[in-house]
Amino acid sequence: MSDVNLKCACGTVRGKISSVSSRIGTRIICCCHDCQAFAHYLGQGESVLDQYGGTNIFQTPMSSLTITEGKSQIACLRLSAKGLHRWYASCCNTPIGNTFGAGGPFIGVIHSFMDNSQTQDVDLGKSRGYVFSQFAKSSIPEDLKASPININFRMVTKILAWKLKGFSKPSAFFNNAGEPICAPHVLEKKREET
Template identity: 55%
Template sequence: MPEIKLKCSCGKVKGKTKNVNESSGTRIMCCCDDCQSFAQYLNQESSVLDQYGGTDIFQMPISNIKITEGIEQISSVRLSAKGMYRRYTICCNTPIGNTMGPGVPFIGVIHNFMDNASTRDEELGKNRGHIQTKFARQEVPTELKGSSLKIILRSLSKLIVWKIKGLNKPSVFFDDNGKPIAKPNILN
């Protein structure tokens, strides 16, 4: 399976994935208000969001991601006290991805952090559709909409398998005792 290079836009933070292809994870376009707020928070709306306000995300196990350079440049924000940890680089405000607590073997990597703009469809397959389209900035054409139910079921069943396989460790964001490596900012 292809290994994908990870890189922030200025190049200070680098890493790579392993074991990634169309069937190993789930590629979606998330139009939810929180993903849009995250892009806004980073002042990166034009580079992150598509015309519908969707963020191109690849969901995969956290342990299949490695940061090889610039880990000290990584910070995170939570849009609310119980929100996801949204990771980004402080060097150039590149969104990295969305993660949950230390026990959850999940990251939704945002396209900007994957150095594969020209080979993305080939490596990860086409996206499975726009979801959470009630938050979209303009009407999403029916043929671009994904079935939220189908995608949720797929994501959940993958999550269960990843959990059984223990793919929440090692994590680049938590130590082996589950303590966060950097303290997130929490927004109100």
């Protein structure tokens, strides 16, 4: 197990994930519309998304991540009122990661915030492949896709276990009262035709 240092592009926001390993966390590449929209909202489509429009994510217990510097620069976006909390460093628009609301036991940390691009496969294990590949920008070869049954089973069992173990706290993004550390900016849905 090792620690992974976290750093936004300009270096203002820093932190770490403690004691990570391929056994604990889960690496996936998400092609869903919302992950793509988040990268584009930040103007980071080029640096965050791969050739298929995928975002390289490491799911780890919430309590394993700490922010050590630049906390006041952290901002939160929700693509809809019920959407995930999508955290980023507002100093340089580096995406940090995605969480459920307070009490959610995990964060999907986005590769751009991890300061280990050379050693990710060693630190975190190999990626389990693409999910939501139906939303990819171009068709993804079958052998690069995650098996939906395997990946869903792994993610659900991990999340339940982490919830039972109380890994939702301490959280870098929600205080003990369950409030986010900054008010999320919620993107309005397009107004319905009347």
